[in-house]
Amino acid sequence: MIYYGGINSMKNEKSSKHIVVLIIGIILFLALMMVQSRISAMNAQAAASGTASNTGIMGSLNGVIAQIQVLISSFLVIYCKKGGYIASTILNLINAAYTLVFAVIIAGSTAAVPGIVVPIISVVTITIIYVYSLKISKANGELMETNRTLTETNRVMREKDEKLTYLAYYDVLTGLANRQLFIDHMDEMIEEDKNTPFSVIFFDIDDFKKINGSYGHNTGDIMLTTYADRLKLFCGKSNFVGKLGGDEFAVIVKGNMSEASIVNYIERLRAAVCEPVQANGVVLQTTMSFGVAVYPNDGINSEDILKSTDIAVFNAKANGKDRTCFYSQQQFTQRR
Known part of the structure; x- marks a missing residue:
């Protein structure tokens, strides 16, 4: 006006x-x-x-x-x-x-x-x-x-470009960084300082397919968005968090942390995220399996690090789920 x-x-x-x-x-x-x-x-x-x-x-x-x-x-x-x-x-x-x-x-x-x-x-x-x-x-x-x-056309094209950029680097459902942006962030960290270690904590929801099958995908989506919001709140701006797949999440924790410190961090994360979720009239509570890989000990690039976390999560699930597994070139160490 x-x-x-x-x-x-x-x-x-x-x-x-x-x-x-x-x-x-x-x-x-x-x-x-x-x-x-x-x-x-x-x-x-x-x-x-x-x-x-x-x-x-x-x-x-x-x-x-x-x-x-x-x-x-x-x-x-x-x-x-x-x-x-x-x-x-x-x-x-x-x-x-x-x-x-x-x-x-x-x-x-x-x-x-x-x-x-x-x-x-x-x-x-x-x-x-x-x-x-x-x-x-x-x-x-x-x-x-x-x-x-022309101005209007440029505005529309810019909006479309921004939307395409968002779709290329962010998960539409949760707004978290997607797999590509997560990888790019790791690559940038390695390129900026190859001597500074960091840990990647990869985790997914145990038996998530059963939730989708029993209660529907809408209920599953509510759980994912709730977990994503809790992750954002827990990690804040200090640690980079992303959603790498359907029910797969990952966090980059900077610094040279001991296994005990990482386990403590994961337990606090688990407590913050895995609180019961009320969705479509049902209350759901799940467990998570965690896999941890450390740069540069478990990989010298983003591809190697993610492969290591995949192996670690696979071991966590093979050993009973709801646990943390550290990747190592020689052995795996499980933690409840």
Whole structure:
């Protein structure tokens, strides 16, 4: 509302300026007509009395005034558009008619004929100016419309690009980073500092397919989004969290942590995330199996690290689920 009010205010202000300029232009034109009439009368008196010494100067002055009137007419057309054209045309025709009637017909002065010709030429000139100004205005309008169309098209394309980028790097259901963004983040961490260790905790929901089969995918989705929200809250901005698959999540924990510290972190995460979930009239509580791999001990790139976590989670499930398993080149160590 404020925006459109501002536009209307600007339009009203512009319209007011046009009216003021138009009134001033009309007054100046009429004043010059009166001066011309006075000069013509003086010329007629001088011719009648035989003292025509100043008629040349008076004629030149009339010519200057006529040129000024042409300039005023042109300016009104350019500045005031249609209103200026109509006013200028009427003023010049009145000027020509006035000169024809009072100077040529009544006074019988043939010297006043240019006073008729100049206003007519002025009308032709301002008509040409007006026609071309309309064409220019139309062209400007078309350019502005094209610009608006291009701007809107660019906005739509930018929105689509942002949407595609989001779909490429984020999970639609939970809003967490997807597998690709998670991998990219690991790669960036390794590229920035190859000597700084970090741990990747990979985990999924035990028997999640049974939940989908028994209660429906909608109930399963509610559980996933609830777990995702709890993960975001638990991890905050300090640790990077992602959803790598249907019911698979992963967290990157920075720093060189001992197994005991990681186990403690996982137990706190488990307690925060695996609280009962109420969905579609049922209360569900699940367990999770965790696999842990450490950079650079268990892999020197993102691909190796994820393979190690997959193996670790597989071992956790093979050993009874609901537990944590650490990957190692030599052996696996399970933790309840």
